[in-house]
Amino acid sequence: MKKRGKGIACIFYGTGYGNGFPDVSRAYARLLKDGKVEISVGATEVGQGAKTVMVQIAAETLGLSDKDIVLINEDTSKTPDAGTAAASRQTYNTGNAVKIACENLREKILDEAVKLLGVNTKVGLHIKDGLIHVKSYPSRNVSLKEIAENNKELKAEGIFTAQTTQMDENGQGAPYWPYTFASCAVEVEVDTETGEVKILRAKHVLDVGRAVNPTLVEGQIDGGFAMGVGYALMEDIGLKEGRMTNGSFEKSIIPTSLDIPEIEKVLIEYP
Amino acid sequence: MNELKIVGKSIKKIDAKDKVDGTAVYPQDIYLENMAFGVTIRSTRPHAYIKVDTKEAEKIDGVIKVFTYKDVPGKNHHGVVLKDHEVFASKKVRRIGDPIAFIVAETKEIAEYAKNFVKVEYEEIPAVFDPEEAMKEESPKVHDRDNVFYHFKIRRGDVERAFLECDVIVENVYKVPMVDHAFLQPEAGVAYLDEDGRVVVIASTQYPHFDQEEIAESLGVNKDMVRVLTPAVGGAFGGREDITVQIHLAIAALTLKRPVKTIYSREESFLAHSKRHAMKMYYKTGALKDGTLLALEAKIIGDSGAYASWAMNVLRKAAVHATGPYYIPNVKVDSFAVYTNNPFTGAMRGFGATQVPIAYEQQIDILAEKLGLTPIEIRLKNCFREGSETSTGQILEGFIPLERCIEELKSF
Numbered sequence: 137m138k139k140r141g142k143g144i145a146c147i148f149y150g151t152g153y154g155n156g157f158p159d160v161s162r163a164y165a166r167l168l169k170d171g172k173v174e175i176s177v178g179a180t181e182v183g184q185g186a187k188t189v190m191v192q193i194a195a196e197t198l199g200l201s202d203k204d205i206v207l208i209n210e211d212t213s214k215t216p217d218a219g220t221a222a223a224s225r226q227t228y229n230t231g232n233a234v235k236i237a238c239e240n241l242r243e244k245i246l247d248e249a250v251k252l253l254g255v256n257t258k259v260g261l262h263i264k265d266g267l268i269h270v271k272s273y274p275s276r277n278v279s280l281k282e283i284a285e286n287n288k289e290l291k292a293e294g295i296f297t298a299q300t301t302q303m304d305e306n307g308q309g310a311p312y313w314p315y316t317f318a319s320c321a322v323e324v325e326v327d328t329e330t331g332e333v334k335i336l337r338a339k340h341v342l343d344v345g346r347a348v349n350p351t352l353v354e355g356q357i358d359g360g361f362a363m364g365v366g367y368a369l370m371e372d373i374g375l376k377e378g379r380m381t382n383g384s385f386e387k388s389i390i391p392t393s394l395d396i397p398e399i400e401k402v403l404i405e406y407p
Numbered sequence: 408m409n410e411l412k413i414v415g416k417s418i419k420k421i422d423a424k425d426k427v428d429g430t431a432v433y434p435q436d437i438y439l440e441n442m443a444f445g446v447t448i449r450s451t452r453p454h455a456y457i458k459v460d461t462k463e464a465e466k467i468d469g470v471i472k473v474f475t476y477k478d479v480p481g482k483n484h485h486g487v488v489l490k491d492h493e494v495f496a497s498k499k500v501r502r503i504g505d506p507i508a509f510i511v512a513e514t515k516e517i518a519e520y521a522k523n524f525v526k527v528e529y530e531e532i533p534a535v536f537d538p539e540e541a542m543k544e545e546s547p548k549v550h551d552r553d554n555v556f557y558h559f560k561i562r563r564g565d566v567e568r569a570f571l572e573c574d575v576i577v578e579n580v581y582k583v584p585m586v587d588h589a590f591l592q593p594e595a596g597v598a599y600l601d602e603d604g605r606v607v608v609i610a611s612t613q614y615p616h617f618d619q620e621e622i623a624e625s626l627g628v629n630k631d632m633v634r635v636l637t638p639a640v641g642g643a644f645g646g647r648e649d650i651t652v653q654i655h656l657a658i659a660a661l662t663l664k665r666p667v668k669t670i671y672s673r674e675e676s677f678l679a680h681s682k683r684h685a686m687k688m689y690y691k692t693g694a695l696k697d698g699t700l701l702a703l704e705a706k707i708i709g710d711s712g713a714y715a716s717w718a719m720n721v722l723r724k725a726a727v728h729a730t731g732p733y734y735i736p737n738v739k740v741d742s743f744a745v746y747t748n749n750p751f752t753g754a755m756r757g758f759g760a761t762q763v764p765i766a767y768e769q770q771i772d773i774l775a776e777k778l779g780l781t782p783i784e785i786r787l788k789n790c791f792r793e794g795s796e797t798s799t800g801q802i803l804e805g806f807i808p809l810e811r812c813i814e815e816l817k818s819f
Contacts (some may be wrong), residue, residue, distance in 0.1 A: 307561030
């Protein structure tokens with residue numbers, strides 16, 4: 137017989153290393169001769185989208201297009217330490233380091249623009265599409281390329297340290313910040329003779345802060361959901377006297393796309 | 408707030424096209440001139456003293472060198488928190504899969520063939536596989552210390568008194584197994600010396616700057632003499648936090664002054680990297696008639712396997728998240744990280760916060776059933792809101808939208 141049932145679950149999750157561990161990300165931003173901006177940062181792209189979101193954050197901060205950002209994140213001799221690509225920390229921690237580096241670079245660029253434009257202050261200057269304008273008089277402008285050509289090298293650093301407080305001997309303290317929240321619902325069909333479980337549909341609601349790239353967030357939800365299905369219903373390395381009896385994909389069964397239903401996703405964004 | 412132009416837009420993933428059309432470069436794809444190939448000899452026993460004889464293997468035509476612990480120029484250890492892993496097992500193996508030797512040969516085929524000629528003599532000693540057994544004083548010791556290497560406590564309110572006031576108490580034990588990250592790309596890497604004499608290690612990793620430090624320490628060189636390059640990484644999920652190929656390759660390249668490559672099979676990948684901590688979770692949760700949660704007592708035992716890796720942090724995170732996202736005024740949690748002779752466990756997506764929901768969410772559903780409440784009602788009654796205090800006394804401020812998350816499920 138096949139029976140159907142629904143269930144829900146909620147979680148919270150503390151971001152970052154936590155418990156007072158130094159959670160530091162560093163990034164460099166540098167104006168290149170062609171007017172593009174190079175971001176070097178040691179955040180590894182493990183499939184989560186680090187390359188893409190770091191570029192988006194840099195472009196947004198500098199008023200450039202994503203095409204004008206050159207990202208370097210693959211060589212320890214060229215990039216500063218941005219911590220590990222884990223603990224859901226890269227977008228938040230390193231994203232902030234990139235933002236700070238770009239804000240610092242932006243100030244240096246505007247200082248140079250003040251000289252080239254012959255204006256008395258950088259107040260009221262803004263960067264748009266690779267040009268620095270006097271906001272109320274846009275025809276007075278200078279390009280990033282011209283600024284780069286007129287200067288030896290403009291570069292800036294950004295450092296961001298996540299807030300975290302070590303706990304005491306009673307486990308009291310503020311070990312993680314921020315926390316994120318989520319809820320999930322599924323409807324399943326269970327074959328009462330074979331025990332087979334089929335997931336018919338699912339809904340996932342996630343507090344994401346601000347989604348830098350909503351499609352990538354949805355991709356993380358799909359992947360995380362699939363991993364959860366494997367954990368709950370399928371996977372076990374099958375330890376016997378220290379030996380994995382399911383030590384390969386022959387027996388360690390993981391979900392495929394056929395096991396995963398369409399997931400209705402709701403991203404709760406703030407601010 | 409200013410209107411954002413690029414943040415918030417679903418621009419195409421920068422590396423998507425290369426990954427889809429097959430042009431993305433993974434370490435497996437890298438071939439350098441005069442490159443040798445390495446394979447790893449691993450322990451087949453969970454707990455044993457070893458003696459290694461590499462002479463016969465080194466006589467084989469095409470075998471360049473068989474590396475063991477004697478060939479580690481710097482420290483024969485690594486580890487993300489405790490340096491309890493050996494680069495190559497020296498006296499004792501603590502799990503099936505411990506690296507013992509690294510055969511470097513002209514080709515992969517020769518290196519594989521030479522595996523049959525490396526003699527490893529095992530003197531087996533009593534092993535322990537159940538963490539609760541391992542916690543007993545008389546159990547075999549995995550390292551030269553107590554198997555319980557971490558105990559974290561949360562003490563808040565008075566659980567004993569609170570349980571007396573509860574109208575309903577639910578007590579259960581939950582067990583979750585070890586699982587593998589199952590990332591798509593098994594470990595692989597290439598190491599070589601660059602024109603400045605630096606050791607360059609190309610490997611899929613999650614934290615290149617930490618790998619750089621660990622490699623330098625085992626090479627006995629300044630970390631500026633080590634460069635880590637991370638080409639495309641085929642998934643990680645925490646399974647690339649600990650060292651696998653990096654130090655073996657670096658030692659071989661530095662010693663032989665030529666490029667060396669290694670590629671793990673899926674089976675070796677299972678042996679080489681960490682697993683998700685198996686946990687046994689004893690839960691006692693109490694509530695009032697109206698569904699208000701009043702007390703939680705939990706004991707969480709994490710199987711760290713043969714090495715610590717991130718166990719302290721994982722078991723601490725499990726304890727911090729043990730209440731679930733619900734306000735409970737009286738909480739007593741004890742979490743333990745325990746060495747056994749099982750595969751070692753470490754970081755895996757969620758990092759301890761993934762295991763405990765299996766317990767706390769089933770507890771709350773069982774409470775709801777006993778109290779005649781719906782799963783949504785009991786959660787809405789207790790869920791964290793702005794200003795709520797967690798079991799560690801942290802006051803949640805800012806945007807705490809859990810209530811909204813739950814409300815969203817009403818229409819499901």
